[in-house]
């Protein structure tokens with residue numbers, strides 16, 4: 155990731171969906187002005203989702219996603235269709251591409267319905283306008299007539315994307331809403347073997363940025379310097395935010411009258427629903443011998459996460475429950491459709507997943523009645539410090555029994 159790049163998880167995800175040969179790849183290329191996606195007259199040219207991070211004016215940083223046609227057939231075809239629908243789960247704006255030379259097809263209407271069921275802002279694109287314009291007034295969403303070949307309508311489509319992007323823009327804060335301008339906030343960032351060389355990790359960077367926007371003063375220290383820092387600051391910080399792994403030590407060294415929380419808890423709130431992950435973690439009290447626990451990781455390449463997920467978490471869980479549950483691990487975009495075998499789900503903080511994808515996963519779990527929590531919350535709970543770390547959120551703190 156380049157120095158000035160918006161993290162993928164914070165970019166507006168624009169997905170192009172539609173029947174095979176509607177011109178999804180052609181329209182995507184026309185919108186981006188680049189030959190990113192392969193185009194051909196063969197049905198099913200795009201066989202895997204294609205992702206491209208870019209600046210799309212007038213919207214800003216986006217990820218453009220080309221997908222396989224949703225009417226693909228056969229065993230392979232249905233796998234591709236599944237992939238397209240997985241993309242839909244992280245899509246912030248859906249572009250429904252229709253082949254205007256064929257007219258509206260039943261699959262087009264079904265797809266729009268599916269998109270709208272998920273409450274994803276959508277624009278329908280009636281492509282191949284150079285071949286004539288069909289009646290699409292039956293579609294209850296904005297429609298733009300375009301021709302990927304002549305470029306007609308592409309500017310209007312971009313303007314429409316910008317409008318949809320702004321309406322869906324998140325106004326959530328990471329920590330900025332917990333403090334006032336000029337409040338001191340101390341961030342505790344252990345620099346040990348598991349920290350990446352030469353930089354901070356994304357949630358730490360984003361928290362600093364978020365606090366800067368509020369005008370708060372951020373002091374970043376290692377856990378070993380915390381006690382001295384608190385003594386020498388000259389003013390009591392409003393809030394201390396720590397890496398979950400250092401929570402026990404940090405909690406002991408942070409006076410009770412200073413609010414303390416962890417990056418994981420802030421990100422659980424920023425990306426999803428803090429209340430349900432706090433509720434979810436209490437399922438640990440009922441975990442017994444042989445119960446299946448799903449441990450899900452959003453990224454595939456953070457050695458630190460892997461170590462926590464596959465080694466440390468199971469250890470903490472065994473320790474807390476005194477039982478030997480069965481652990482199942484998944485990572486990246488894998489997330490099982492059927493969650494019913496699991497007693498509970500423990501998800502990573504989701505620094506590599508966008509908000510919509512996290513919400514989708516939480517919703518899958520909620521729909522199937524499976525408790526879901528995350529790494530940081532589980533660590534805090536098993537070490538008896540969750541109650542303190544949710545204190546900045548009184549309504550949620552009230553949900554937990556006193557420890």
Ligand SMILES: Nc1nc2c(ncn2[C@@H]2O[C@H](COP(=O)(O)OP(=O)(O)OP(=O)(O)O)[C@@H](O)[C@H]2O)c(=O)[nH]1
Pocket residue numbers: 172173174175176177178179180181192193194195196197198199200201221222223281282283284285300301302303304
């Ligand atoms: N006349 C005309 N043809 C177009 C237009 N856009 C795309 N096509 C043609 O339609 C065919 C399919 O285009 P693609 O962009 O590959 O369609 P797709 O929806 O990505 O198709 P799959 O990847 O197979 O699902 C190609 O032969 C394109 O040249 C257009 O605006 N006008």
Ligand SMILES: [Mg+2]
Pocket residue numbers: 178179180191192193199200220221
């Ligand atoms: Mg294609």
